[in-house]
Amino acid sequence: MHNDIVNTIHESSLLFSNYEAGSGIKKALEMGRDDILFELKASKLKGRGGAGFPTSTKWMLVAAATGADKFIICNADEGEPGTFKDRVLLMNAPFLILDGMVVGGYTVGAAHGYIYLRGEYVYMRQFLEDCLNEMREKNLLGNNICGKEGFNFDISIVMGAGAYVCGEETALIESLEGQRGEPRNRPPYPVNTGLCGAPTTVNNVETLAAVPHIILMGGEKYAERGTSASSGSKLFSISGDCEKPGVYELNWGITINELLAKVGAYNTKAVQVGGASGICIPKSKFDRKLAYEDVATGGSIMIFNESRKMLHVLKNFMEFFVEESCGQCTPCRIGNQKLLEGVEMIEKNQYTFAHINNLKELGETMKVASKCGLGQSSPNPFLSILEDFKEEIFHAKSDGVYK
Amino acid sequence: MLVLEKNNLTEEIELFASQYDFHRTALMPLLEYIQEKYHHIPDFAQQEVARVLDIHPVEVYGVISFYSFLNDQPKGRNIVRLCRTIICDMAGKCQIEQAIERELGLKFGETSKDQKITLEFTNCLGMCDQGPAMIVNDRVYTKLDPEKACAILKEIK
Numbered sequence A: 001m002h003n004d005i006v007n008t009i010h011e012s013s014l015l016f017s018n019y020e021a022g023s024g025i026k027k028a029l030e031m032g033r034d035d036i037l038f039e040l041k042a043s044k045l046k047g048r049g050g051a052g053f054p055t056s057t058k059w060m061l062v063a064a065a066t067g068a069d070k071f072i073i074c075n076a077d078e079g080e081p082g083t084f085k086d087r088v089l090l091m092n093a094p095f096l097i098l099d100g101m102v103v104g105g106y107t108v109g110a111a112h113g114y115i116y117l118r119g120e121y122v123y124m125r126q127f128l129e130d131c132l133n134e135m136r137e138k139n140l141l142g143n144n145i146c147g148k149e150g151f152n153f154d155i156s157i158v159m160g161a162g163a164y165v166c167g168e169e170t171a172l173i174e175s176l177e178g179q180r181g182e183p184r185n186r187p188p189y190p191v192n193t194g195l196c197g198a199p200t201t202v203n204n205v206e207t208l209a210a211v212p213h214i215i216l217m218g219g220e221k222y223a224e225r226g227t228s229a230s231s232g233s234k235l236f237s238i239s240g241d242c243e244k245p246g247v248y249e250l251n252w253g254i255t256i257n258e259l260l261a262k263v264g265a266y267n268t269k270a271v272q273v274g275g276a277s278g279i280c281i282p283k284s285k286f287d288r289k290l291a292y293e294d295v296a297t298g299g300s301i302m303i304f305n306e307s308r309k310m311l312h313v314l315k316n317f318m319e320f321f322v323e324e325s326c327g328q329c330t331p332c333r334i335g336n337q338k339l340l341e342g343v344e345m346i347e348k349n350q351y352t353f354a355h356i357n358n359l360k361e362l363g364e365t366m367k368v369a370s371k372c373g374l375g376q377s378s379p380n381p382f383l384s385i386l387e388d389f390k391e392e393i394f395h396a397k398s399d400g401v402y403k
Numbered sequence B: 001m002l003v004l005e006k007n008n009l010t011e012e013i014e015l016f017a018s019q020y021d022f023h024r025t026a027l028m029p030l031l032e033y034i035q036e037k038y039h040h041i042p043d044f045a046q047q048e049v050a051r052v053l054d055i056h057p058v059e060v061y062g063v064i065s066f067y068s069f070l071n072d073q074p075k076g077r078n079i080v081r082l083c084r085t086i087i088c089d090m091a092g093k094c095q096i097e098q099a100i101e102r103e104l105g106l107k108f109g110e111t112s113k114d115q116k117i118t119l120e121f122t123n124c125l126g127m128c129d130q131g132p133a134m135i136v137n138d139r140v141y142t143k144l145d146p147e148k149a150c151a152i153l154k155e156i157k
Helices: A023-030 A033-043 A055-064 A085-092 A094-108 A119-137 A169-176 A205-217 A219-223 A256-263 A310-324 A330-347 A353-369 A373-377 A379-388 A390-395 B003-018 B024-038 B043-053 B057-066 B086-090 B093-104 B146-155
Strands: A009-011 A071-076 A112-117 A154-159 A200-204 A233-240 A246-251 A268-273 A279-282 A300-305 B078-083 B117-122 B134-136 B139-141
Touching: A009 A256, A023 A094, A023 A205, A033 A055, A033 A094, A033 A205, A033 A219, A055 A094, A055 A200, A071 A094, A071 A169, A071 A205, A085 A094, A085 A119, A085 A205, A085 A233, A094 A112, A094 A119, A094 A154, A094 A200, A094 A205, A112 A119, A112 A169, A119 A154, A154 B024, A169 A200, A169 B024, A200 A205, A205 A219, A233 A256, A233 B086, A246 A256, A256 A268, A256 A300, A268 A310, A279 A379, A300 B086, A310 A330, A310 A379, A310 A390, A310 B086, A330 A353, A330 A373, A330 A379, A353 A373, A353 A379, A379 A390, B003 B024, B003 B043, B024 B043, B024 B057, B043 B057, B078 B093, B086 B093, B093 B117, B093 B146, B134 B146, B139 B146
Parallel strands: A009 A246, A071 A112, A071 A200, A112 A154, A233 A300, B078 B117
Antiparallel strands: A233 A246, A268 A279, A268 A300, B078 B134, B134 B139
């Protein structure tokens, strides 16, 4: 790959450790499907894309669903601002993910898998195709994989075309079907009615990468890491004002303070956890834990130091949502525009508190009324930044210049 | 478009769609293929795609207008996409934007008259740990500074 991309992995306890390609598949094929589901359940692995749905439940539902065709999809549409862990995983540990898909295919009874790779990552495509060909040569893909009679599975790569909303699983499926990437109503969930109406499991890259390790080491051993509700380790994509940005694999339950010390961040004012759709944590709350039960995240950690203007940060996020809203449902399409207008009013000092309070209510409405995760989470930065940084935004003393 | 070119395009579309048994799932890969080759998806291609896949042309147009990497109007042979998300912004995106605009005499959102280059903003490229970043066609450039960015664009043919 002729690129100047540097994949910086600062800490890795599991995912980037030695893994012999194919060993997860071989072990899984010796086990029964129920045993694999049992190990996954014992591992308490939850979806790493951010929503945190238990992977064993998802796979169990697809395995139990009836249908001639079933599909497994790897969601590599990593579009959340501040996230790049999937890029590093795909480039540095591709076989871990592909093996995870094969194990998934075997477990749920799918014959075909898709990798939905975001359009911006097109430079990885040939590399991944080469990896797939290598697996086909070794009979890790194809017919009767590793001599397992009747287990046929293959993977193809489908490119996205620059739409953030396609990271939402039903929008992703629509896109694979050749439609506009507009999310569907749920239920029915993809586990019953997914790609072309067939039972489908959509998993994040990182979730799939954890699967071969769980198969090899056993679910209980995996669950020893992390906290009781958030087991295992997590890749964090660290960016912003710190000395050592990059990918860190850390156990769940680490506090933000501990994380900041690790990455060499000083004078930190705020940390945006979970990307643009996440929440902004002010200094006073840096003792909060990164875990599904406290601050849940898909791995994006953006660090802002004292010199940054939080209103500018918020404006950038809202511009992002206005651009990336699919426009299908009104709360999200119009709501995000109104929130952005509100931010611009504050910027120009043309706001009233009555209006800002209306906008906060609008944000709360968007959270319940929007159709998919995009509109349900896009008010998060607006609400959390205006609440936690109101001194800076509204009460700051004039510097003597009338703006 | 000349008749000969049209015939060629039709043949290409039919060949491509046949790999997918003319199923609608062929639509995205097919549009991406046309986009890459012709730098846009002309009206004629949209109609042919619709005919071959047996869907309404408006469905094809709807898909094209949804995705930011697909377009029905001609763009430059080279598309420069500069990341505008907050981390790249903090790392100096504005300086690079201004330097490029001065150097090329072209604003972001515009295509040069000789169809050589189109300047665009894009959302997070997933290079936040090594920003500011831009993507020129398929290639990613990271840790840009104004001088480096301009030098890269000078090289483009």
